[in-house]
Amino acid sequence: MIDFKNEISKAIEKVINIDSKTLNTYIEVPKDFENGDYAFPCFKLAKELKKSPQIIAGEIQEKIELDKKNIEKIEVVGGYINFYINKETIAKEVIDEISSNENYGHSNVGKNKNIVIDYSSPNIAKPFHIGHLKTTVIGGALYNIYKYLGYNVIGVNHLGDYGTQFGKLIEGYKLFGNEYDLTENPIDKLADIYKRINELCSEDEKVLENCREDFKLLEHGDEYCTKLWKKFNDLSIGEFQKIYDLLGSKFDFWLGESFYADKTDEVIKILENTGKLQESEGAKIVDLSSSGIDTPCIIYKSNESTIYATRDLAAILYRARTYDFDKCIYVTSYEQNLHFRQIFEVAKLLGLDEKYTNGLEHVAYGMVRLPSGKMSTRQGNFVKIEDLLNDTIKEAKKIIEDKNPNLEDKENVAKIVGIGAVIFNNLATSRIKDEIFDIDAMLNFQGETGPYLQYTYVRTKSVIEKVSSIPKIEDINIEVLTDKYSQNIIKLIYKFEDILNQVIDKNEPSILSRYLIDLAKAYSLFYNENKIIVDDENIKNARVFLTYAVGKVLKIGCNLLGINMPNKM
């Protein structure tokens, strides 16, 4: 499609002696379309050119040569030059592109680039609670969007299947495993064991020592410990898969921490050779104070077992070699901020190419808290994802019974809507913000929510169904789409690809979520103001096509976020 902004900066370049790339960064989009589609503020140039912004603007306006077909009008207001895109041209551009491109917004900017995304990564034997929702859906959305932009994406579920927590579980199982029947709801039972052993540990340092010892045994291949560990794993993964099936989460690899157990020796060896590995209080550490990190990174514990940092470093080595990544992003809560700063710093000592160490990125998100306080598996204070999804699905079912009782396939639609509500809720705001979990907000399907997007989509489908076919592009009279409601929609559709680029630029799916809300709102307004199916073929064809275009972008966008779209609801 035509890059209008670029057209403008190239035209300005010819008038003043500044290269168009710089000018491109000056051009902005006014908040209000009344002030044009693009604006060039002349204030920056005032000092340089020793003229007032108004005069500069006037001079540029006078001398600039623009293709009327692209920019139909320019106006000087204050120190701004406002540019108005030719309404018919942009409408035609969008309609041509929508009708010719099944994958609207798709691109190849990521061609030949490998992106590893480490996400979801729940801990074995712990309940899958709403604290894990963000990493799962943010990672999933980023996965889809990178892929849509042509990147080669490798999604890894870095399961927490190793470490002292397993020592604790093993020790707990030894002590009171016989009280539990693990054939039903195994994770709940394991979580209970975990809770109890933690209580013991905080009372008695000796118990904690035993746990650490159990993990050491596991790490050194002890048969009993390994057998138990495998059992816990199998039970847990089965439970996780149920949730992933509901959420539609997929991974290219399930490689938990244990996968790197035999790869940590090399990390230790490399670090030893750098001379940066020091003894401290019996442990082996890398001091990072010269990099401005006060806390040293522990590589090898004093009881001669590894720690998660060691395994994460081994994973970096492995991923660099196996996937040759350009970027490796970790989607976890900001709790782990220090940890990632540490290992990214230590990774520089592993002798890897800078490409890899520069490509490491921690994509952090805010904490989810319950109204009753911080969630804690140890203390048994959490909401399970499964329970939440069941609640929202139930609510969706209730609303369907109320509003559309004759709907076909109600169960399935309720599922799509209920789950969509949860996914959208987790992607709707900047990821860094903390969230106090609010079940009432989650169950409210009004306003800026997943169901609103789905509902708007369903309306577009309904219109299309009524007219039975999508109008041919040659039957569309562009003039019909020059009114403000249509133009609003067209301009939004026009910038879809740009939105996707912004998302990966910041690893921020909420940019897409917000955009889809804007699009749905613009369509709802259009829908409310206009009768779409009218006798006048001219008007009908254009409006129906616009409806089709909105539906298409809503569906592509929502699917990228991991939200399914019902045809009716």
Place this chain on the structure above:
RNA sequence: GUGCUCAUAGCUCAGUAGGAUAGAGCAAUCGCCUCCUAAGCGAUAGACAGGGGUUCGAAUCCCUUUGGGCACACCA
């Protein structure tokens, strides 16, 4: 204490690499289905934590105060 981070309307949030009058949604009150799904649309009302600084221009950048959150060596 040190580091990171957040602070915008009663509540939940937008605010695009500082730009033209700070936008939504929820909740509340009131309107709109003889018409393509009212899970919708419209109206009313309300805000940049305090103080400095940089700049032609600051919600946005810097400093500082206050208040939340998180982390700070053998958990992940």
